Amino acid sequence: AGATIARREADAFSTPDRPRFVCGSIGPTGKSASLSPYADDPAHRNVRFRELAEAYRTQIRGLLDGGADALLVETVFDALNAKAALYAAALEFEARGATSPVIVSASLASADRLLTGQTVEAFCAAVAHAPGLLAIGLNCGFGAAQLAPALRRLQAVAPCPVSAHPNAGLPDAFGDYAQTPAIMRQELEPLLRDGVLSIVGGCCGTTPDHIRAIAEAVRGAATPPRAPRPPAGAAFSGLERLNVPPGPHPLVDVGERTNVAGSRRFLRLVKESDFAQAVEIARAQVAAGAAVIDVNMDDPMLDAPAAIRRFLDHCAAEPGLADVPVMVDSSNWETLVAGLECLQGRGIVNSISLKDGESEFLRRAREIHRLGACPLVMCFDEKGQADTPERRRDIAERSYRLLVANGIPPERIVIDANVFAIATGIPGHDRLAADFIDAVRWIKANLPGALTSGGISNVSFAFRGNDALRGWIHSVFLHHAVAAGLDLAIVNPAAIPDYAAIPEDRRRIVEDAVLFRDPAAAARLA
Template identity: 90%
Template sequence: MSVHPLHALVASRVLVLDGAMGTMLQRLDLQEDAFHAPGIPEATSQQGNNDVLCLSRPDAIAAIHRQYLEVGADLISTNTFNANAVSQREYGTETLVYAINRAGAAIARREADAFSTPKRPRFVCGSIGPTGKSASLPPNADDPAHRDIRFRELAEAYRTQIRGLLDGGVDVLLVETVFDALNAKAALYAAAVEFEARGTVFPVIVSASLASADRLLTGQTVEAYCAAVAHAPGLLAIGLNCGFGAAQLAPVLRRLKGVAPCHVSAHPNAGLPDAFGGYAQTPEQMRWELEPLLRDGILAIVGGCCGTTPDHIRAIAGAVRATGSPPRAPQPPAGAAFSGLERLDIPSGPHPLVEVGERTNVAGSRRFLRLVKEENDAQAVETARAQVAAGAAIIDVNMDDPMLDAPVAVRRFLARCAAEPSLADVPVMVDSSNWETLVAGLECLQGRGIVNSISLKDGEAAFLRQAREIHRLGACPLVMCFDEKGQADTIERRRGIAGRSYRLLVAAGIPPEQIIIDANVFAIATGIAGHDRLAADFIDAVRWIKANLPGALTSGGISNVSFAFRGNDALRGWIHSVFLHHAVAAGLDMAIVNPAAMIAYDAIPAECRRIVEDAVLCRTPDAAARLAELAVATMATAATPAPSPSSAHGRVDTAPPQERLKRAVATGSASGLE
């Protein structure tokens, strides 16, 4: 697919976006009759439904576009901010969505073409608003699992809007005023599906609105939002608009520039609103606030939102001409990024192990399965919170059980987790062997998550189909070393499948840093001699992946390695610690573990550590037998009394009652109050 010329143009000079459409329409003081035309319901008041003016008063919309083009706008936005079925349902005009968008795009296209010259082309942005509903936030705090709208309904509504915009002739899709990244991800998903159907990728700008100093309404930081939407097809810019004026947005835009994989845009309000909701900032004041960002190369696209007029855009265009320098090239951090409400960066170089909490898995925890079956949401969520409190940077969620409706269960649990700040902060790994369940989980995540897992088991076509869908849904695939012949259990097979999977994914457009490879952790010391090298081969495979598959991350489910010694928690902890010590040294990036049960490598008695190390690395012929002898000697440790239930970490909470109460209020957890 060809690259749109805007991508080259925006790298060479700052582009000026237009200002507010709503502000200009308010000045016209249009009455009810202006909002009606053949096909628009007469029985329902349409006043205030500005989008239908594309059908009833195209002359008024065209005149506003002309005013912005005359003062120097390179890009003008269609009058379609609320032209989606969700928003138009209020007016009974949802059946007109396609017509409104096509008409709005055609109006802007005609005006842009009239002002375009070979040296100064003008472009049309298709404005796509957030709707008035959130896919991430419950409308009622007493029912945290309920949502007014789901991802699929949003995606379907956005698809119709996008079809109309593209058919009407827009150059760019502008997903703007994002207050919930999950809504934006639904729009980006719809765009990706429509682009694929057309065989053309159009440029996309994603712009969020802040509700506080540096967070969206959902509580997501600007860095986490950037990670959540960075998969957008044809991504031209990520930015901020509305919410605040340029002065308030400036420090956050600088932070965004430091993490964005693309250019940065801004179309702030004309300052902060006054007591009556008006905007009094002058064009000169707005120019003065934006100039430092332009001088420093932070912005590639700049315009105005609420309260801005052609006079403001004239001043901004003057600032762009006066500055004269192109925007700085994007320089995102090297490595991978995931997010919940907060961002998790995994650098490309050496870094501490990223722990993925394993206890929210119905297949691995009988207690968690019971809580989910009983719909004991509070305690199920507490299980996840304990994992995060113990050090998990990501939580693995698995609902695969024959007695559960897994897609329903995963949606319910993730919705409850999203309502808990300490859990909503961290990324989620959706874990299932069922494709429907994986998709159901991804459609709940406002951040960038992980799918555990896909493989070549069913062939390349199925593998790539799933990988592309995961990417469209804004997540990263974890690939198991499993192909049409079965699981890889030798170093040669691990290398072969890992390399083949990586090459297929990169060729399909999946960035290398968004590929996670699990080289298969198997049990050692099982009594079968052929199993003795399985841990050492995994470590060697990790080392090979990091050396030969640039950018790829590595992962593993660590508890498998000690499965032969289930019931002997002390020995299993030592095996996990030694195994991780060497795997991390080889380049292991993340591991699925119980962080509350982790044991420091140096805390293992020296002689015991040597025996375990011999077995993990398969250093001596009798290593497995000596490990079995050690298991017998340590069985007494396995009978240690269970930790007090009053502590999420397995330690008795000795803090004073007042201190425990304060902590419970801050975290929303009743743990420790017994």
């Protein structure tokens, strides 16, 4: 009904030279999907992603039925709540066969962070997948002067125009706003002059006189809004933003020890529901240098969706750990979705593939995109794993072309060309590490924007029990894979020795084996 009334009034005042539009407001609710209301129970949530998405879709349906031209997801204090609203919008747009413009606007609790502790740059990465994205901005919380530094930071990373709806200054002790329209205009003018803002309005404490002053400031601005110039490359986020530039860059370590298949201790702690100690394993990975944590709960004795949800809810309450993005890792689709529905930042899904055909591959990729994450694609198709250079290239290219053609930006695609064990004694296996490195080099040269990844410990699987040798193999393998363009490596960062510290004679043998320079080198490794 409210949208219908607004539509009627907007139409009554519209003119050909000054059309009026109706923007449907979608608030944050009073509940958080990322924060517990209880200090002694950090994993408790009083609302879940699906509950929010269902409620938001009902609201969105009413706004669009009433005639709203655009949607404003506003006063966001928790990006996960906003992601639920964007997910609902995507479903509703698809059902209607038409997409409306969407503005996403956060409210800051401090100079540059949301209530959850997320920075504006990380928030931008978390919601930039919004369907019909028109603008990302800030509203409420503070006046224009206080929001200005954060708005400038947001404009530096936003892939779209930036909006602002500040309060009329700060409230007094009685909750009243005393800032005059003239002062509000004065505070906004530097942002307009510098081309930071494309959409501007008012929030708490503003009156028709404030809006009139803002409109006059916009008309008087000599500088048009600057075109978006986001950083090139990929971006992921937790509470902080992780940029991965397109050129040479330091390897992004993805901590592998929060995986029940790879860590007996982690599996035991999860089975015992000792999530406080399980979180310490993740914390140790970050302290050792992991910029992302890989989380896998695939064990037949676990309820994997429930376990991954509970573990990630605990992680969200841990300072430092919550800063980093999460790679949700599972062979079970339900578990992957359960994990994604806990992430307020932009995470990575490990993995999808063409194993079940193109239709299922694209269905899952679209859902991952709706949920605000990036797909990691394994080189696996209807015929099985890619174990030759030609098959790696063919599957990587086919997957990439399908995803890009279906709306997944190249910089949000991660490709794993399959790391296999060498020196197994099986003919043909000795060249598999060199083939992976060649595949990484080919992907970076031929699939623009795509990232590359690999599970590094697989390469030394034949030497289980010999930790020193495995460390040397991993270090040498990574040294050459990074030179070829490897972007992310799933590793235990605490167990990778420095390449230069490996004794030269031993390093030469390892390199002969890893690079397949000497067919006899694999036998000499033992």
